[in-house]
Amino acid sequence: MNDITAHILSRLTTVPDFLSGESLCREFRITRSAVWKHICLLRSDGYHIDAVTGRGYRLSGLTGRPVQAEVEPFLTGRRFGRNLAYHTVTASTNILAKAFAAEGAPEGSVVVADSQSGGRGRMGRTWVSPPGVNLYFSLILRPPVPSVRVPQLTLLVAVAIHQALCKLSADLVAMIKWPNDILVNGKKLCGVLCEMQSEPDFTHFVVVGIGININQSEFPALLQDSATSLFLERGRLFSRPELLASVLNHFEPIYDEWLLEDDLSFILPYLEAHSLLQSKEVTVDQLKRSMSGTVRGISRGGELMLESAEGEAILVSSGEAHLRTALS
Numbered sequence: 001m002n003d004i005t006a007h008i009l010s011r012l013t014t015v016p017d018f019l020s021g022e023s024l025c026r027e028f029r030i031t032r033s034a035v036w037k038h039i040c041l042l043r044s045d046g047y048h049i050d051a052v053t054g055r056g057y058r059l060s061g062l063t064g065r066p067v068q069a070e071v072e073p074f075l076t077g078r079r080f081g082r083n084l085a086y087h088t089v090t091a092s093t094n095i096l097a098k099a100f101a102a103e104g105a106p107e108g109s110v111v112v113a114d115s116q117s118g119g120r121g122r123m124g125r126t127w128v129s130p131p132g133v134n135l136y137f138s139l140i141l142r143p144p145v146p147s148v149r150v151p152q153l154t155l156l157v158a159v160a161i162h163q164a165l166c167k168l169s170a171d172l173v174a175m176i177k178w179p180n181d182i183l184v185n186g187k188k189l190c191g192v193l194c195e196m197q198s199e200p201d202f203t204h205f206v207v208v209g210i211g212i213n214i215n216q217s218e219f220p221a222l223l224q225d226s227a228t229s230l231f232l233e234r235g236r237l238f239s240r241p242e243l244l245a246s247v248l249n250h251f252e253p254i255y256d257e258w259l260l261e262d263d264l265s266f267i268l269p270y271l272e273a274h275s276l277l278q279s280k281e282v283t284v285d286q287l288k289r290s291m292s293g294t295v296r297g298i299s300r301g302g303e304l305m306l307e308s309a310e311g312e313a314i315l316v317s318s319g320e321a322h323l324r325t326a327l328s
Helices: 001-014 020-029 031-043 068-074 093-102 152-168 231-232 240-260 268-273
Strands: 047-054 056-061 084-090 110-116 134-141 174-179 180-184 187-199 201-210 281-285 291-298 304-307 315-316 320-325
Touching: 001 020, 001 056, 001 068, 020 031, 020 056, 020 231, 031 047, 031 320, 068 084, 068 240, 084 093, 093 110, 093 134, 093 187, 093 201, 152 174, 152 187, 152 201, 152 240, 201 240, 231 304, 231 320, 268 291, 268 315, 281 304, 291 315
Parallel strands: 084 110
Antiparallel strands: 047 056, 110 134, 134 201, 174 180, 180 187, 187 201, 281 291, 281 320, 291 304, 304 315
């Protein structure tokens, strides 16, 4: 979709009634025949647009794709999501977002794709990314903090996603699994992957990649026991543009408050209240070792606090946590 077509779509979404062709001609400095060509392009892209002689054009049906014009009406924040780049398919939104960030894209910019050919989760895992059903997007951040604080962002994003999901479906029982997953009924609904470019005392940028299973009705056999979607849990379809905007709306104030704080103290009560692991026996796998213990909470720095069988306090800064009862 070219820039003028996108701007015409954006204008149509802001007007509840008909928008005259003459006003579009003046605003975009194009001819009536050019306006009609853009309307035809929008129709071919799936938008329902009524055309009435003497009245103009009216948008009567959206596509449900997370494009700027469909996300923007739901946005309430000042920055996050106001600059949004949509792609029908890409290898990875994180890869694109890192390139945009390196070129100077402003904080709050979002890269979203309808599908990914090379979606990734933590520890190099593949994130299955079929078209037309889920959300795959990356948010560019430029936090003026030392790199040691950046891993805390994953937990902040998890809180924002959890709040957005609960707002969209109040009876959904979702749990936050340290450090980066949202689970429902023990199955993964959402994952977060943060990547950064930084120096020890300065963070150039952070790219937060988020995948949320929304309207997917089935999963590959290998994932059926471990993955779920909002559709499978609630039995109805959900709006991808609305959920994307809601995540950004919830995250922006949390992020701004975090920048004013020294740690995660302000958000710990929420994290622990909705923690899947709180007071559970777990094993945390890292690259070269594993640790086991009972979860006693999350530290102000974002580490998982374990108590070993011998009563030793252990702080875990990274790794993959597994409920020990699930392994028995």
